[in-house]
Amino acid sequence: MTQGSRLDALKAMVAKMPGDPRARYFLAHELFRVEAWAEAAEQYEAYVALAPGDEGAALKNLGLCRERTGERNAAAEAYRRGIEIALANGHEGLAAEIRFLLEAIDD
Numbered sequence: 001m002t003q004g005s006r007l008d009a010l011k012a013m014v015a016k017m018p019g020d021p022r023a024r025y026f027l028a029h030e031l032f033r034v035e036a037w038a039e040a041a042e043q044y045e046a047y048v049a050l051a052p053g054d055e056g057a058a059l060k061n062l063g064l065c066r067e068r069t070g071e072r073n074a075a076a077e078a079y080r081r082g083i084e085i086a087l088a089n090g091h092e093g094l095a096a097e098i099r100f101l102l103e104a105i106d107d
Contacts, residue, residue, distance in 0.1 A: 024047040
């Protein structure tokens with residue numbers, strides 16, 4: 001499957017099941033891979049809204065997307081939320097990765 005057809009299939013899945021957090025996450029991840037930062041951010045935000053709980057990794061990627069679109073404040077907010085959620089779910093390593101990204105924004 002080509003990258004374009006994979007994206008088309010994932011977009012079709014989201015259109016068919018817009019309330020499925022997994023579909024949103026998979027589409028966000030694929031958009032992230034092709035550096036479609038704004039579109040990926042939109043899908044990560046939808047995922048976080050649909051699947052609250054252990055979404056620290058999605059918030060890390062959301063922050064990276066926001067940084068790449070020049071939205072430093074939004075990136076910092078995503079990182080702060082990601083750190084909080086990662087720690088709440090026992091993911092100290094992930095929290096440390098996100099904290100590093102947050103500190104780089106603040107420099």
